Amino acid sequence: MKVxxxxxxxxxxxxxxxVSLVLHGNPRISSxxxxxxxxxxxxxxxxxxxxxxxxxxxxxxxIGFVLTEDHFLxxxxxxxxxxxxxxxxxxxxxxxxxxxxxxxDFSESDFLPRFITQKNVDGLIIAGKVPDAFLEKVxxxxxxxxxxxxxxxxxxHSAILMDNIRGGMLATEHLIQLGHRDIAFLAGxxxxxxxxxxxxxxxxxxxxxxxxxxxxxEIIDEKKTGKExxxxxxxxxxxxxxxxxxxxxxxxAMAIGAMECLKKQGFKIPEQxxxxxxDDIESDAFQDPPLTTVSVPKYDMGIEAIKLVREMIEQNLxxxxxxxxxxxxxxxxxxxxxxES
Amino acid sequence: MKVxxxxxxxxxxxxxxxVSLVLHGNPRISSxxxxxxxxxxxxxxxxxxxxxxxxxxxxxxxIGFVLTEDHFLxxxxxxxxxxxxxxxxxxxxxxxxxxxxxxxDFSESDFLPRFITQKNVDGLIIAGKVPDAFLEKVxxxxxxxxxxxxxxxxxxHSAILMDNIRGGMLATEHLIQLGHRDIAFLAGxxxxxxxxxxxxxxxxxxxxxxxxxxxxxEIIDEKKTGKExxxxxxxxxxxxxxxxxxxxxxxxAMAIGAMECLKKQGFKIPEQxxxxxxDDIESDAFQDPPLTTVSVPKYDMGIEAIKLVREMIEQNLxxxxxxxxxxxxxxxxxxxxxxES
DNA sequence: TTGAAAGCGCTAACAC
DNA sequence: GTGTTAGCGCTTTCAA
Numbered sequence: 001m002k003v004x005x006x007x008x009x010x011x012x013x014x015x016x017x018x019v020s021l022v023l024h025g026n027p028r029i030s031s032x033x034x035x036x037x038x039x040x041x042x043x044x045x046x047x048x049x050x051x052x053x054x055x056x057x058x059x060x061x062x063i064g065f066v067l068t069e070d071h072f073l074x075x076x077x078x079x080x081x082x083x084x085x086x087x088x089x090x091x092x093x094x095x096x097x098x099x100x101x102x103x104x105d106f107s108e109s110d111f112l113p114r115f116i117t118q119k120n121v122d123g124l125i126i127a128g129k130v131p132d133a134f135l136e137k138v139x140x141x142x143x144x145x146x147x148x149x150x151x152x153x154x155x156x157h158s159a160i161l162m163d164n165i166r167g168g169m170l171a172t173e174h175l176i177q178l179g180h181r182d183i184a185f186l187a188g189x190x191x192x193x194x195x196x197x198x199x200x201x202x203x204x205x206x207x208x209x210x211x212x213x214x215x216x217x218e219i220i221d222e223k224k225t226g227k228e229x230x231x232x233x234x235x236x237x238x239x240x241x242x243x244x245x246x247x248x249x250x251x252x253a254m255a256i257g258a259m260e261c262l263k264k265q266g267f268k269i270p271e272q273x274x275x276x277x278x279d280d281i282e283s284d285a286f287q288d289p290p291l292t293t294v295s296v297p298k299y300d301m302g303i304e305a306i307k308l309v310r311e312m313i314e315q316n317l318x319x320x321x322x323x324x325x326x327x328x329x330x331x332x333x334x335x336x337x338x339x340e341s
Numbered sequence: 342m343k344v345x346x347x348x349x350x351x352x353x354x355x356x357x358x359x360v361s362l363v364l365h366g367n368p369r370i371s372s373x374x375x376x377x378x379x380x381x382x383x384x385x386x387x388x389x390x391x392x393x394x395x396x397x398x399x400x401x402x403x404i405g406f407v408l409t410e411d412h413f414l415x416x417x418x419x420x421x422x423x424x425x426x427x428x429x430x431x432x433x434x435x436x437x438x439x440x441x442x443x444x445x446d447f448s449e450s451d452f453l454p455r456f457i458t459q460k461n462v463d464g465l466i467i468a469g470k471v472p473d474a475f476l477e478k479v480x481x482x483x484x485x486x487x488x489x490x491x492x493x494x495x496x497x498h499s500a501i502l503m504d505n506i507r508g509g510m511l512a513t514e515h516l517i518q519l520g521h522r523d524i525a526f527l528a529g530x531x532x533x534x535x536x537x538x539x540x541x542x543x544x545x546x547x548x549x550x551x552x553x554x555x556x557x558x559e560i561i562d563e564k565k566t567g568k569e570x571x572x573x574x575x576x577x578x579x580x581x582x583x584x585x586x587x588x589x590x591x592x593x594a595m596a597i598g599a600m601e602c603l604k605k606q607g608f609k610i611p612e613q614x615x616x617x618x619x620d621d622i623e624s625d626a627f628q629d630p631p632l633t634t635v636s637v638p639k640y641d642m643g644i645e646a647i648k649l650v651r652e653m654i655e656q657n658l659x660x661x662x663x664x665x666x667x668x669x670x671x672x673x674x675x676x677x678x679x680x681e682s
Numbered sequence: 683t684t685g686a687a688a689g690c691g692c693t694a695a696c697a698c
Numbered sequence: 699g700t701g702t703t704a705g706c707g708c709t710t711t712c713a714a
Contacts, residue, residue: 002399002460015685020709028683047459052707054392055690057345062437073421074621076415080421084442096403096456099440101425115437118388119343252490282416313493320705345691356701369699393691396706594687 003044012040063097063309064121068104071128076281083260085302093310106134116141123309144312148305156320157270159340160305164194167294167327168201171248171276174329176209179338180246184217185235187250188225216242230257245338252277252284270336283315289333297325344385363669386666403437404650405462409445412469417622420468426643431495434651447475457482464650489646497661501646505535508635509542512589512617515670517550520679521587525558527574528591529566536591557583566660567677586679593618593634611677630674638666
């Protein structure tokens with residue numbers, strides 16, 4: 001049988017109330033008894049029952065982590081990393097993180113994750129873009145919620161976001177400092193806030209350095225943001241015949257696709273064309289050449305997310321706090337000083 | 342405030358015991374009262390507290406899912422899919438699945454996932470190969486455990502495994518039926534049971550069809566099992582100068598790497614060389630040509646795993662049941678009838 | 683500084 | 699058929 005608070009009480013010759021107080025660091029307890037109790041706890045390897053505690057405290061000790069199915073199954077472990085961060089962060093507060101996916105096309109008629117309907121979580125972390133229908137449905141449960149890498153179009157919320165604008169600037173400035181002037185920008189789906197922000201950063205860096213943006217160099221109408229889109233975007237660019245010596249892709253997948261196309265067309269990277277991506281995905285370092293990119297602290301975003309929900313749960317007040325985590329330029333071998341050709 | 346069993350009892354004019362009995366489908370209750378109670382449950386949207394129930398039943402309602410960090414972060418969502426399966430399977434029994442990763446090089450001094458030490462799970466699913474040190478440590482908790490895609494070297498266990506041998510046979514027979522005789526086999530790390538089994542299948546298919554295996558055609562000493570290894574393995578094969586018209590790689594990653602090398606060397610796939618992989622990963626269909634492969638029912642493995650732990654939890658007996666899930670040949674465009682060149 | 687006791691929401695044995 | 703009641707393991711007043 002599991003060892004309970006009673007066992008500890010008996011062993012240390014006090015009441016269960018005292019044990020409980022000791023365990024909660026109540027200062028009214030003499031250090032004498034405290035020591036005795038702690039010793040018993042230790043010797044019995046006593047683990048308080050979360051169930052019993054939860055019942056009294058009206059807390060489940062769980063935090064729900066929700067993302068769409070395709071985000072979870074994405075080849076790049078982006079959200080997976082964020083999840084890992086929450087898992088780690090949850091250790092401090094002794095919470096458990098329950099992961100659930102929802103259909104990518106979640107609609108009115110779909111069910112919410114059980115931990116929401118059954119009120120088996122104290123708070124919620126929602127990672128990545130989720131459908132409005134989901135947002136509406138989940139709102140009815142009034143759970144403390146933190147969004148990660150996504151901010152709903154309506155209302156005020158708590159969220160952990162990354163500094164996309166600054167990232168776009170960093171990437172672009174890096175190229176400018178290398179002497180590049182004709183810097184192309186590759187993007188898909190501008191409806192996505194992150195991508196739009198990166199574009200903004202690109203733009204503002206150009207302007208700050210007195211370079212007037214050339215719309216011809218902006219390929220922003222790809223449907224998707226994968227490798228293929230990057231490949232295709234470069235084709236488009238090349239077909240236009242505009243000259244460019246550097247290229248900033250809105251994410252690494254596109255950057256990699258772009259490099260592939262460029263190499264196939266006989267361009268030397270970085271000698272003839274410099275390439276910068278965004279995200280710092282695993283395979284970047286294994287590219288030929290290794291990709292210069294903007295790194296996103298996924299793990300930290302998870303940790304921050306947990307901290308924030310916890311604050312919200314404890315203080316029980318709507319915080320609507322936005323945390324923007326910094327990004328960082330990682331210079332590898334895909335960028336080099338501009339050389340007249 | 343949350344609605345409790347008391348509210349339901351009051352609303353339907355019965356005792357809480359009756360409500361509980363109704364909820365558990367006890368036949369002693371008149372269909373009259375049953376209906377009244379159910380109606381109240383419905384109207385109040387009553388959700389039993391897992392906490393309270395768990396406290397009484399001495400069950401947490403949670404099942405732990407453990408895998409190593411790098412398996413979780415793998416580019417291919419293999420274990421991710423299995424996890425999704427468990428998540429789905431858990432709905433029936435109203436369990437929650439707690440996911441935790443352990444360091445890939447877990448050692449004596451590392452901590453077990455909290456849900457184990459805190460006894461916050463009723464059972465365990467361990468996916469993929471995990472270090473012995475972990476196994477030893479976790480064994481002390483005597484939790485009903487099911488292994489998925491891994492079977493510990495020592496002792497008897499419950500496990501969900503896939504039919505690797507049959508998969509190897511299916512792949513090889515497919516090639517034989519297409520008229521191929523000189524079929525190469527590409528593998529890395531033969532220490533991995535799955536790979537060894539696939540190799541066994543390959544071998545036995547050849548023999549069953551009266552083809553004597555040619556050791557020259559077996560490249561089984563790659564260090565890893567990724568794309569690069571596949572690429573490299575084909576180089577080795579080509580350098581040897583042995584002739585072959587088809588190739589079975591121990592997994593899709595290697596198959597894809599192999600195709601890349603082959604194409605680069607000017608070989609036409611499948612006209613000159615047929616290629617079969619194993620796993621049926623996402624990107625197979627997007628290869629050029631789309632890869633013929635052996636499909637593994639990852640999702641189903643998760644579902645089966647949950648079923649099995651549940652059985653073990655309920656019946657409370659060591660089952661040591663092994664379930665081998667069937668695999669399936671997926672014929673795409675990377676294989677064609679043998680043609681004399 | 684400590685203990686007794688109520689009660690969190692539920693199940694199940696037992697009584698009626 | 700249905701209700702009463704004793705806990706499950708814990709926290710937290712309140713009293714001593």
